[in-house]
Amino acid sequence: MKLSKLTTALTASALALVLSSNSFGADITLLNVSYDPTRELYQEYNNAFAKYWKAKTGDNVSVKASHGGSGKQARSIIDGLEADVATLALAADIDAVHDKANLIPADWQSRLKQNSSPYTSTIVLLVRKGNPKNIKDWSDLVKPGVAVITPNPKTSGGARWNYLAAWGYALKNNNNDQSKAQEFVSKLYVNVPVLDSGARGSTVTFSERGIGDVLITWENEAYLVKKEFGDDKFDIVFPSISILAEPPVAVIDKYVDKHGTRKVAEAYLEYLYSPEGQEIAAKNFYRPSDAKVAKKYEKQFKKLDLSITIDKTFGGWAKTQKAHFADGGVFDQIYTRK
Amino acid sequence: MSSFKAHSVLPGFNLALGFTLLYLSLIVLIPLSSLFFKTATLGWGGFYDVATSDRVLASLRVTFTTSFVAAIVNALFGLIVAWVLVRYKFPGKRIIDALVDLPFALPTAVAGITLATLYAPNGWLGQYFAAQDIKVAYTPLGIVVALTFIGLPFVVRTVQPVLADVEAEVEEAAASLGAGRWDVFRRVIFPAIFPALLTGFSLAFARAIGEYGSVIFIAGNMPYISEISPLLIVAKLEQYDYAGATAIAVIMLLLSFSLLLAINALQWWSSNRGAR
16 A cells, blocks of 8 residues: 555656656646546547647647556545546546545536536446346346346445446336335345456456356446457346446646646547547447437447436435445445344 | 663674664554554544454454465475475476465466466366365455465475575484484474474465455455455545554554464474473
């Protein structure tokens, strides 16, 4: 822990050095601190943005991206990693950047369109080829004899979306009865044989170790697995209803002002909403918000009932985090000793 | 004060002692004390709540028992490896000698992923265990496997030089005085290497307690069954509960420290007995 803190501090100061020495030139460096599955997305987007910015202003911008677990990345920023922008898995992690370190204003999420989420995603089910256990919907995950792979929501941001999607499904099918929902989710976790600490870990457990009948995962991760292992190994099952996952983006005010990079950092995030940015997101299996691009990729993104949302169904992240995932919360109660 | 300072023939005692204290403070004491300071923000009540919560106690039990079992396994088999490396000459000995250090060099996450791949029910080794209805990966047994892997060099490398120093003449003398092979080992060799073996054991044990990277991939991480304390620390950090996380760390530290102290006392006692 200490060492990683030191290294982040060192990287940050090295970065600051680079930035200050270049502030008069036309070379700009941005640091985008992001989460795990966006690696491929931002690799492509960073090049596209550099080209766009060069054409527009003549400046050379090189964007460095750091990837890791969403919560860990937020902690690095809080502990002093001087990120210009944060693009994380859930709003709660960017909220923490305000709450714990006050690097951004409280109303950060209203500064950009669609809750500052240029692209969205959802949670789907990945099963083995031919769907041998005949899994069609969330209700099939609580059946005896079905092994479900999902990471620990206390250590993984993605796993929180999984958990909440299942909870939302149970609410909708039980007239919003919270205790029925808890019962449903408890039964689901009885079927979980391995709780990995992160989303990628669960993907590996399911796809490479051959454990479990169904993997609950991000839609983009499910497509990525199919791409990686070939179409003949896995099938994607779209449940009757799922959650609208909004991975938000934000400029880290304190650091862009310190680096003098506010203008380019803001443009970097805004360009995500442009047709080109949206197209890159769609190509990487994130659902675009732009209507035209969405139309173009209609075939790829199955129309789903995504009426479960963190704000409408659960009353926002702060409340959800406290009720479900804090120590002693609902998730811990599911795992009390029997 | 003068009685405090032991006179030595070697010069530079003050400088060396000063340097030692400064170095230890920088590298060990300051980081550790910051751990205690952070924990102190919880207050006694908060610390007590963390220390006695079911989940934490269960994870400590998992961590310490698996570490202990792994250290025992290493003490036994590490001793045999050291014995073979010291006492016999055979082709490829150098390579085997170098292999022993490999667990030090390999990133622990890589070790964990490799072991999980091997021991998963569809893995090279795991399939044979699975056929016998034994699950290795994703159970506490898997944790022991990972911890045994990372702890092996400690025992071999501490026992090896000591064993090499036990002169063959002593054994020959014992044999000529009528001691059987077992007696020679029990009365001559074992007492000589026992302190080193204990040191190796305690190093492997201490290393295993703090291990995170390799265990996390093979443990399955089920609460109360295969969830290790370092994972709970990470879970607390995910909730920005720094004080709670350091509290678990402090508990682990105190437990490890008292165990190591006990082992040291045992070592001191055994070497004193040997001196008689």
